[in-house]
Amino acid sequence: xxxxxxxxxxxxxxxxCDLLAGIGMLRFKNFYLRLHAATVGTVGGAVVxxxxxxxxxxxxxxxxxxFAIAGASFITALIILLVAPAGSTALAYAxxxxxxxGNFHFDHLRGEEK
Amino acid sequence: xxxxVVKLIVPIFSLAIVMYLVRAVKxxxxxxxxxxxxxxxxxxxAFMGILSLYFKSPYLISGAIVLALWSYLLDxxxxxxLLREVRV
Numbered sequence: 001x002x003x004x005x006x007x008x009x010x011x012x013x014x015x016x017c018d019l020l021a022g023i024g025m026l027r028f029k030n031f032y033l034r035l036h037a038a039t040v041g042t043v044g045g046a047v048v049x050x051x052x053x054x055x056x057x058x059x060x061x062x063x064x065x066x067f068a069i070a071g072a073s074f075i076t077a078l079i080i081l082l083v084a085p086a087g088s089t090a091l092a093y094a095x096x097x098x099x100x101x102g103n104f105h106f107d108h109l110r111g112e113e114k
Numbered sequence: 115x116x117x118x119v120v121k122l123i124v125p126i127f128s129l130a131i132v133m134y135l136v137r138a139v140k141x142x143x144x145x146x147x148x149x150x151x152x153x154x155x156x157x158x159x160a161f162m163g164i165l166s167l168y169f170k171s172p173y174l175i176s177g178a179i180v181l182a183l184w185s186y187l188l189d190x191x192x193x194x195x196l197l198r199e200v201r202v
Contacts, residue, residue, distance in 0.1 A: 008119045011164065015126040018157060022133030025153065031145050034137070038149050045130070046156040049123075050178075053163040056116060065172030072175040073163045080156055080182050087152065087189030094193035095145040 007056025010048050017044030031095055032102040035088060042084040050077035120168045127161050148192045155185030 021041030028034045050073045057069040096109055131154055138150035159178040166174035 004115065008116065011119060011123055014160065015123045015130075018130040019126050021153065022130035025137045025150065026133050031143060031149070034146065034149060038153050041130070041134075041153045042156045045153075046160040049160045050163050053160075053167055057167060060116070060167075063167075063170055068172040069163075069166055069175050072172075072179065073166075076159055076163065076175075076178045076182055079179060080159065083182065083186040084152075084156060087186045088149075090193040091145055091148060091152075091189050094196040095143070098196040100143050100145060 001059065003055045003059035007052040007054075007059070010052030010055065014045050014049030014052065017041070017048065018046075021045055030102045031100050032092065035092055038088060039085075042080060042088075046084075047077045047081050050074070050080070116167060120164055123164060127157065127164075131157055131161075144192065144196065148188060152185045152189055155181055155188070159185075 017040055021037045021044070024037030024040065025034055028037060054070045054074040054077070057063060057066045057073070060066055063069065134150045134154045134157070138147050138154070141147040141150060159181045162174050162178045162181070166172065
């Protein structure tokens with residue numbers, strides 16, 4: 001019974017993180033600031049509720065195929081936790097190389113100080 | 115109990131997806147659009163997990179893994195395309 005409450009709490013925390021990430025994605029000024037909102041939206045808004053789904057599905061005996069749901073959602077959470085920072089890093093590097101503007105004080109990747 | 119939690123969560127997720135969609139439509143550069151679509155993909159994966167818990171069906175969760183990997187694939191393809199466009 002305790003796992004169900006922990007899972008529901010994790011799902012609500014994930015929904016709140018997702019709302020904050022959506023507001024940040026609308027309100028931030030340039031691409032490198034929106035990357036912070038995207039990190040909140042992926043790790044806080046997708047990994048945390050999927051772990052909550054896994055914990056809550058383990059504690060519902062009337063659910064058909066509950067071990068399938070728990071295992072698949074846990075593996076999906078692990079995949080997103082590994083893959084989302086790698087994709088964001090590659091996208092940020094490509095955006096910097098292709099000349100997307102940002103308000104930097106120092107630009108160490110280009111090797112100069114503004 | 116889990117039904118009431120899902121009924122609380124679904125409007126918040128829908129509102130977040132609408133906000134990402136606004137940024138994906140009006141984003142000034144290509145990485146903005148790709149980042150917004152990426153976040154929509156990861157959120158849909160989590161949303162499908164929650165819906166499989168609500169509808170009591172284990173078939174809905176099998177699409178979530180593919181959706182997460184598809185978002186990563188979109189990132190890598192677009193970043194390779196942008197880098198190649200610079201180097202030529």
